[in-house]
Amino acid sequence: MATELIGGVEVHVDDEGFMTDPSEWNEELAPALAKEIGIDELTDSHWKVIRFLREDFAQQGQTATLRRVSTMADVPTKDLYQLFPKKPAKKMSYISGLQKPVGCV
Amino acid sequence: MPPKFEDEATDRKLCIIVSKGTMEWSTAAMVLGNAATSEGIELNVFFTFWGFDAIIDKRMDKLKISPVANPSMKVPGTEIGMSNMLAGLPGMTAFASSMMGKEMEKLGVPPHREFMQMVHDAGAKFWACRLTFDMMENTMGLTKDDLWDGVEDVISANDFMELAEGAQIIFI
Numbered sequence: 001m002a003t004e005l006i007g008g009v010e011v012h013v014d015d016e017g018f019m020t021d022p023s024e025w026n027e028e029l030a031p032a033l034a035k036e037i038g039i040d041e042l043t044d045s046h047w048k049v050i051r052f053l054r055e056d057f058a059q060q061g062q063t064a065t066l067r068r069v070s071t072m073a074d075v076p077t078k079d080l081y082q083l084f085p086k087k088p089a090k091k092m093s094y095i096s097g098l099q100k101p102v103g104c105v
Numbered sequence: 106m107p108p109k110f111e112d113e114a115t116d117r118k119l120c121i122i123v124s125k126g127t128m129e130w131s132t133a134a135m136v137l138g139n140a141a142t143s144e145g146i147e148l149n150v151f152f153t154f155w156g157f158d159a160i161i162d163k164r165m166d167k168l169k170i171s172p173v174a175n176p177s178m179k180v181p182g183t184e185i186g187m188s189n190m191l192a193g194l195p196g197m198t199a200f201a202s203s204m205m206g207k208e209m210e211k212l213g214v215p216p217h218r219e220f221m222q223m224v225h226d227a228g229a230k231f232w233a234c235r236l237t238f239d240m241m242e243n244t245m246g247l248t249k250d251d252l253w254d255g256v257e258d259v260i261s262a263n264d265f266m267e268l269a270e271g272a273q274i275i276f277i
Contacts (some may be wrong), residue, residue: 017108037111066143067213067223077226086145090110100110104136105214 007032011097018099022057025097033095039084046083046095049075053096063093065103117146118272120265125277126158128168128202128217132209134159134277135220142227149268150224152256153234156277157241159217160233160253168217169202218253225255232268235261 001020004013009032011024017036019025030050034042042050052073056064066089070077084091093100119141123134134150141148158164172178172192178201180187191197206216215223225231233252238259241247249259260268 013108016110036107038107065213066139067215070223077223081142081227086115087110087143089143094108094110103213105139105212105220 019097030095037091049092050096057098063098063101065101067105115145119146119148120269120272120274121150122276123152123156124154126155128170130277131159131168135224138224138229142229148229151232151265153237157237160256162253165218169198170205171198172201231256233259235259
């Protein structure tokens with residue numbers, strides 16, 4: 001499986017670049033991952049989403065969808081699109097070291 | 106090296122034409138619309154004919170699925186088709202709609218109005234068909250105030266063609 005050097009750390013990634021082993025991720029990696037996709041600074045609002053995704057993944061075993069983030073973490077849809085422009089579902093998962101969501105909604 | 110999904114800076118455009126106002130087809134439109142916006146695809150949704158039920162404010166919370174003349178609908182838990190005689194009994198449409206609503210909710214699909222708001226908040230634009238509007242204006246006194254707030258405007262088929270330039274179109 002392919003590996004990628006993120007913030008000086010070697011991590012396993014899939015064809016699209018998503019990390020495949022959630023245990024290889026830690027909070028120090030997030031800013032480096034964010035930079036890869038053009039998000040230069042992670043604000044508290046970003047962290048709220050990232051931490052929710054990590055906690056939810058630990059409980060559910062899969063990445064939360066945008067709908068789930070907006071209802072369970074109380075982050076409005078509009079904000080998600082501002083925080084992670086254009087492709088919010090993929091971007092939030094990528095920075096959180098998770099696979100993209102599989103759910104449709 | 107940035108991940109692949111980031112390389113594909115999208116300039117894709119999608120138009121969805123919603124010609125039906127039933128629960129299942131308005132849901133289908135919003136599922137696709139939601140998927141499109143979350144992939145960074147520019148989205149315009151055009152409501153026409155029966156699709157108006159999905160944007161008339163006082164109707165949009167009451168969308169229904171009809172078991173009548175729907176051979177795909179089975180008696181729950183069986184492979185037996187719902188006979189039109191049975192499906193036509195009073196209350197069956199309400200029953201089927203309530204059941205579908207509950208099943209959708211289990212899967213995290215929001216009720217129609219909320220779903221529309223979600224896709225709207227994601228940047229999609231919603232349009233109402235001029236011909237349908239005029240017809241409903243004549244027959245039932247429909248005004249623009251009767252339409253859901255998220256509808257941009259009432260536009261003609263030609264206006265829609267301009268919007269749809271370079272876009273992929275899905276007709277529902």
